[in-house]
Amino acid sequence: MKRLDKQEALELFTEAPLLELGRMADEVRREFHPEGVVTFVVDRNINYTNVCINRCLFCAYYRDRDDPEAFILDRESLSQKIRETLELGGTQILLQGGLHPDLGLQYYRDLFRFIKSRFGIHIHGLSPPEVVYIARKEGLTVRETLLALKEAGLDSIPGGGAEILSDRVRKVLSPRKIGSSEWLEVMEEAHRIGMKTTATMMFGSIETPEEIIGHLEAIRELQDRTGGFTAFIPWSFQPKNTALSHLRPATATEYLRVLAISRLYLDNIRNIQASWVTQGLGIAQVALRFGANDLGSTMIEENVVRAAGVTYRAHLQDLIQIIRDAGYRAAQRNTFYEILRYF
Amino acid sequence: MALQKVQEKVLSGKRLTEEEALLLYDSDEIHQIGILADHMKGRISGEYVYFILNRHINPTNICVNRCGFCAFSRSPGEEGAYELTTEQILQKIQEAREPIREVHIVGGLHPFWTLEHYTGMLSTIKEHFPHIRIKAFTAVEVDHISRVSGLEVGDVLRALKDAGLDLMPGGGAEIIDPEVRRALCPEKISGQRWLQIHRTAHRLGIKTNATMLYGHIESHIHRIRHLAALRRLQDETGGFQAFIPLRYHPTKDGSRSYPGIEDLKTIAISRLFLDNFPHIKAYWVMLGEKLSQVALLFGADDLEGTVIEERITHSTGSQGPEYLSREDLLYLIQKAGKVPVERDSFYNPIRVYHEEVGQTRGVGTVH
Numbered sequence: 001m002k003r004l005d006k007q008e009a010l011e012l013f014t015e016a017p018l019l020e021l022g023r024m025a026d027e028v029r030r031e032f033h034p035e036g037v038v039t040f041v042v043d044r045n046i047n048y049t050n051v052c053i054n055r056c057l058f059c060a061y062y063r064d065r066d067d068p069e070a071f072i073l074d075r076e077s078l079s080q081k082i083r084e085t086l087e088l089g090g091t092q093i094l095l096q097g098g099l100h101p102d103l104g105l106q107y108y109r110d111l112f113r114f115i116k117s118r119f120g121i122h123i124h125g126l127s128p129p130e131v132v133y134i135a136r137k138e139g140l141t142v143r144e145t146l147l148a149l150k151e152a153g154l155d156s157i158p159g160g161g162a163e164i165l166s167d168r169v170r171k172v173l174s175p176r177k178i179g180s181s182e183w184l185e186v187m188e189e190a191h192r193i194g195m196k197t198t199a200t201m202m203f204g205s206i207e208t209p210e211e212i213i214g215h216l217e218a219i220r221e222l223q224d225r226t227g228g229f230t231a232f233i234p235w236s237f238q239p240k241n242t243a244l245s246h247l248r249p250a251t252a253t254e255y256l257r258v259l260a261i262s263r264l265y266l267d268n269i270r271n272i273q274a275s276w277v278t279q280g281l282g283i284a285q286v287a288l289r290f291g292a293n294d295l296g297s298t299m300i301e302e303n304v305v306r307a308a309g310v311t312y313r314a315h316l317q318d319l320i321q322i323i324r325d326a327g328y329r330a331a332q333r334n335t336f337y338e339i340l341r342y343f
Numbered sequence: 344m345a346l347q348k349v350q351e352k353v354l355s356g357k358r359l360t361e362e363e364a365l366l367l368y369d370s371d372e373i374h375q376i377g378i379l380a381d382h383m384k385g386r387i388s389g390e391y392v393y394f395i396l397n398r399h400i401n402p403t404n405i406c407v408n409r410c411g412f413c414a415f416s417r418s419p420g421e422e423g424a425y426e427l428t429t430e431q432i433l434q435k436i437q438e439a440r441e442p443i444r445e446v447h448i449v450g451g452l453h454p455f456w457t458l459e460h461y462t463g464m465l466s467t468i469k470e471h472f473p474h475i476r477i478k479a480f481t482a483v484e485v486d487h488i489s490r491v492s493g494l495e496v497g498d499v500l501r502a503l504k505d506a507g508l509d510l511m512p513g514g515g516a517e518i519i520d521p522e523v524r525r526a527l528c529p530e531k532i533s534g535q536r537w538l539q540i541h542r543t544a545h546r547l548g549i550k551t552n553a554t555m556l557y558g559h560i561e562s563h564i565h566r567i568r569h570l571a572a573l574r575r576l577q578d579e580t581g582g583f584q585a586f587i588p589l590r591y592h593p594t595k596d597g598s599r600s601y602p603g604i605e606d607l608k609t610i611a612i613s614r615l616f617l618d619n620f621p622h623i624k625a626y627w628v629m630l631g632e633k634l635s636q637v638a639l640l641f642g643a644d645d646l647e648g649t650v651i652e653e654r655i656t657h658s659t660g661s662q663g664p665e666y667l668s669r670e671d672l673l674y675l676i677q678k679a680g681k682v683p684v685e686r687d688s689f690y691n692p693i694r695v696y697h698e699e700v701g702q703t704r705g706v707g708t709v710h
Binding site for chain 1: 371374606
């Protein structure tokens, strides 16, 4: 298929019947993954702190430093969580937190070294806003910061904090968070020093269709230059318990539309994840026919989205079942999308 | 493409055979099946998707049948068994958060309630709420009432109608095939009996719905035969309004099952095969809001209603909401690209909503 330009993508996104769009995305998914395998990773989301100075309007998780619910995870709890993850067959931890004013580069280096000295586990950690915060705090460049983190044990970076790569939207929703160009810069630097990352998009708040396509374009353009993105993960804003709780969440048809256009537009990214955490298992299964080839994580623990009221829980068996029922072979993968075992 | 012939028939308005419906089930071209079903839906109801301001009431969970798949029923005297008085039923109608147009009453097979109890319930509701339509009692309940009271089904239905019954729901059909039924719910009335009661109701001028409980032990062929039986009866009487495929919810301690692609396919195949049914309902209580919204693109043209309180599905541990507001329903329908129509019990449009409901709750909304 010929590469879509922005105008074509916008027309498809806003005008094509959803099932036509889904069928096209399904064909592209099949071209990327003709073997008919749908993957997931067994990992655990570990939040090292909930303190965050950014205070984004769409977030239900952050606390101020002096809030009674504020925490920094202690080493013992961290070790316990990692041990449990390994016991369950997990291969990575998704280690994320907030922008805590007391935590500098040394904290993170110590943290990663501590983990690596005790456990054989992949650290998929931080996100561009955290990396930039650390860099600024230390007066280092992004590249210097990333090299120092990598040297201490950070293996790859999840694509969080991208939200919508539109500075108009960011000024409203997350005025203290890094801008679009900084997010892209962190990812580019990470790719250049040999770290893989993912990319996300949080839609369904106040963005326009043009801004969604603009986001996809920014990701595609960077991927053309670096090839460092392993996967793209669109998910919908969950308004409950946030400052934007008066907004209705994006509906399932809107989710499937975004997923399909992502698969069609991002012709240089191999994997598209369905977000069962925000959509539920039913729509996640349908998503496997609308462009997705991966179900993300089994989510042994997931604090950030749970705080926003999403009650969906699923275990390994649930994911395997919906994959099989959709006619695919289920497989556990590692962070780099290499298959570890089939079910 | 394998669906070529089916597609040609659908586009030219020809009836599908059972073999062709099976072909659809065997196909994995779900997008194309959905597109065809949506095309057929468009021919029948245009871009409209119907909903009703209603509430469900389950007057008792005491049931002599105790079907293996049911988590709702209790035996008399068992912990959690309940019976609502007519006074409590009136109270529930009174309490409805939005003015409702229809009450949907189904419950267990109570060992001691006779026809008089039911006619009393109906006439008291009508007396207090003459403008509310009563959709009540599945064929299984009607059969039970006839046996407890020693009356013919026709006489029971006539008496219920005289007392205020406006229409009947479609529950209890499960899977009509006798073999499946023996294994699934041996104590329940036979499929033939279910059909006969609906036939009788239709002849008495009582409109009804039809359901199918799928996703348990039946195979695709059983589903198709089920649909074929309904289609034949509809040819004969024209008394069915809506078909409602119901996905089997496992009981709390039972095996897992998940809604998903199979449900969308079932909705679509129902729409394509039941060419004489005016409406196909995506029952959100069972499918969840998300999947039932997607089902609106797979041939469904009815999203049930506000429901308010539902105990049968929720007793299986279903985590979904028990209530959707009118605004919630409008939003789901509009975001699927369809036109919401508030209907009465007989699918007469009360209001067609062309103005858009905004993303912000309660602001710029429709009054």
